[in-house]
Amino acid sequence: MKRRLKYLIIPFLGLLIGCASGQLKTTEIENDEAIIIARAFIKNNGEYINTKWNFLWDERLWGKNAVWVEKDGYVFMKLPKGKHFISLLQYNEYRKNIPDNYLTVDLEPNTIYYIGDLTFNWNIDKNDVANTGIVGAVSDATKNENKIKVDLIDNYENMVKKFNEKYGNSKPVEKQLIRIE
Numbered sequence: 783m784k785r786r787l788k789y790l791i792i793p794f795l796g797l798l799i800g801c802a803s804g805q806l807k808t809t810e811i812e813n814d815e816a817i818i819i820a821r822a823f824i825k826n827n828g829e830y831i832n833t834k835w836n837f838l839w840d841e842r843l844w845g846k847n848a849v850w851v852e853k854d855g856y857v858f859m860k861l862p863k864g865k866h867f868i869s870l871l872q873y874n875e876y877r878k879n880i881p882d883n884y885l886t887v888d889l890e891p892n893t894i895y896y897i898g899d900l901t902f903n904w905n906i907d908k909n910d911v912a913n914t915g916i917v918g919a920v921s922d923a924t925k926n927e928n929k930i931k932v933d934l935i936d937n938y939e940n941m942v943k944k945f946n947e948k949y950g951n952s953k954p955v956e957k958q959l960i961r962i963e
Contacts, residue, residue, distance in 0.1 A: 804836070804849030806858035809894070809949050814863050816889035819945045819955065821855040821899040821937065824873060826906050835873040842870040842879060855899075858945060863891040868960075871902055876910040878902075879927040886961045894951070896941050898959040901933040932962055 811817060824831040832853055839847035839861060847866070849859045868885040871878040887897055904910075942955045 804847070804859050805852065806860060806949070809951050809953065811860065811892050811894075814891050815860045816863055816891060817858070817860055817894040818887065818889070818897050819894065819941055820857045820897045820960075821941065822851050822857050823855050823901045824871065825901050825903050825933075826873075831873055835871065837868055837872070838870040839866045840869055856944070858948070861889055863889050865889075871904060872912075873906065875912055876906050877912045878904050878906075878910055878930065881927065881929055884929055884963055885932060886963065887958060894945075894953055894955045895958045896938050896945075896955055899935040899937045899941070900960065901935075903931040903933065934959060934962060 806817060809817065822837065824835055832855065836848050836850040838845055841847075847859075847861055849857055851857055865886060865888050867883050867887075868880050869882065870880060885900075887895065889895060936957070936959060938955075938957045945951055945955065
């Protein structure tokens, strides 16, 4: 019995460990997708957090459109066409719900967008520790929290240059800065 259980658990753990970062692997786009490029940082009590954090688009529970931010703040990812909003920030055991439609982009298919350099001014405290278990995750996902201050900088030229160098891209990149509503 233990041997059978081992054969079930090991593939499951491999699936968990091997989950994608959400970062772009190729600039090939399906007919219903767009690519977004940005830089993103968390500023916690004046200090920048550069590692071990991610954010989710459109929902707070499943992470279907989640992206782990690279150490230097770069975000290169695909999203389906349509309107999207940043919904959740996660850093280690902490989480911060972002109100629906506070930070939004409208994406057309087969397009690459620069959405801005974002700094989330999130002063992390003990109340931001995520609850554990399924009930805790569902409870956290439904919390309505206040907006946090987000600084937006237009760094279009440098970001497009970095993106083109990293991915060998020659397609045009449109500038559509994220809307803060």
